[in-house]
Amino acid sequence: MxxxxxxxxxxxxxxxxxxxxxxxxxxxxxxxxxxxxxxxxxxxxxxxxxxxxxxxxxxxxxxxxxxxxxxxxxxxxxxxxxxxxxxQPPLFPWETQLLDYPDYADEQSLVLVPAWGWVAQQSKLNLPIALPESIFRQLLEKCQVLLTSSLPLGAKLVQVVEDLFPNEGQALNDIAGLVLRSNVRSPETLETMPDLQSDYANLKQRQQMALSLIAAKQLLDNLTIPVSLANPVVEREWLTSAGVLQLKVEYQSQGQTGKLRVAGKLPTQGVFTLKGQGTRAVGQSANSGNLSVELHCQQFNQTYTLEVDFPEIEQQPLVFLITPTT
Structure with a gap:
């Protein structure tokens, strides 16, 4: 053969x-x-x-x-x-017997975990590189905690980002000083960046520090609403996962006192809670649309907080600091 x-x-x-x-x-x-x-x-x-x-x-x-x-x-x-x-059709590794699967998923059985409702605002910041969502959320949470603190702005910035860079207090202080003394919008003015399209993780540590401090400063600026008799109307916008929140804060003098009014346009149902020292006003809307609250100011130069609560997108309210001055 x-x-x-x-x-x-x-x-x-x-x-x-x-x-x-x-x-x-x-x-x-x-x-x-x-x-x-x-x-x-x-x-x-x-x-x-x-x-x-x-x-x-x-x-x-x-x-x-x-x-x-x-x-x-x-x-x-x-x-x-x-x-x-x-x-005898073959089985998947996790199967012990032949099973029939539906052609489509039952909508009632889907459990969707929505993204944190407030982090969409990052796209509105002047940042050369997007921060990872987890880092941006951490910065925003720390800004919320320190928003009403009496600390100087530089100290606030350092405390907002220090958990991301442990044992780097001196370097953070140095870069925070540069951020406050200039109109810097990107770490490129602090140190030449090799590639502006790089991911945050690929940046050098000093660049990460600078970018985080810049984001923290812009967040604190977005969350602080200064009004005065000379500038009685200030508007703010905050992008959420449900759409844009529009705020209009008005400060009016009424003799020895004043009136603070907050009008907003909501992308979804929500609650406004305006708080002062010993005073409080609450407004609620069952759906998207207009909502307003107001308080009579018993004294000048007192700070107020506005809590915006959107239960459908986030359990934690977003807090703004309102600072009326004469």
């Missing part, structure tokens, strides 16, 4: 050994006549004993017949595998 024939039979033997003998022998497909030879595999496996008993030389294939047999064998094997897959 030539080498091609031996190689082909070796392939047949390997396939047979990979399968179970009983399955192969019981297949009706295997018992069909292939190119005029009735079950050549069976003849091949019994050729040794048959030759000894009958003295008949076992049948072999000519070289030109090998490709034809290979093609027929591959077709038989393909049909056999298709039948096995149809009768």
């Amino acid at each position: 030539n080498s091609d024939s031996e190689s082909f039979h070796h392939q047949l033997l390997s396939w047979v050994l990979a399968d179970t003998a009983t399955t192969f022998e019981s297949s009706s497909v295997d018992r069909q006549e292939i190119d005029g030879v009735d079950n050549p595999l069976k003849q091949a496996t019994t050729s040794t004993s048959g030759e000894l008993e009958s003295g008949v030389k076992p049948q072999t294939f000519q070289l030109g017949e090998i490709p034809t047999v290979q093609e027929r064998f591959q077709a038989v094997l393909k049909r056999r595998l298709q039948l096995q897959i149809q009768n």
Whole structure:
């Protein structure tokens, strides 16, 4: 038998050994006549004993017949595998039995975790590189805590970002001083940045410090609303995951006292809570639209806080600091 024939039979033997003998022998497909030879595999496996008993030389294939047999064998094997897959479909690694899955997900079964509602405001800041959402959220949370503190602005900035850069107090103080003394909008003015399209994680530590301090300063500026008799109307916008929150703060003098009024346009249902020293006013809207609250100011130069609560997008309210002056 030539080498091609031996190689082909070796392939047949390997396939047979990979399968179970009983399955192969019981297949009706295997018992069909292939190119005029009735079950050549069976003849091949019994050729040794048959030759000894009958003295008949076992049948072999000519070289030109090998490709034809290979093609027929591959077709038989393909049909056999298709039948096995149809009768016993394969399972996913996590399955122990065949399961039917719906063509679409039931909307009532979906549990969506919304993004923190207030972080969309980052897109409105003048930053050369976007901060990771987790870092921006941490900065915003610290700004909320320190917003009403009497600390100087430079000290506030350092405290807002110091948790991101432990044991770097002196470097933070130095860069915070540069941020306050200039109109810097990007770390590029502090140190040449290799690539303004780089991710935050790829920046040098001093660049990360500068970017974080700049973001903290802009957040504190956005959250602080100074009004005065000379500048009695100030407007603010804050982008949320539900849309834009528009605020209009008015300060009016009424003799020895004043009146503070906050009017807003809400993108969703919400609550305004305006607080002063011993005073409080609450307004609520069941849907998007206009909402206003007002307080009478008993004395000048007193600070007030405005809490904006949007229950549908965030459990924590957003706090603004209002600072009326004469």
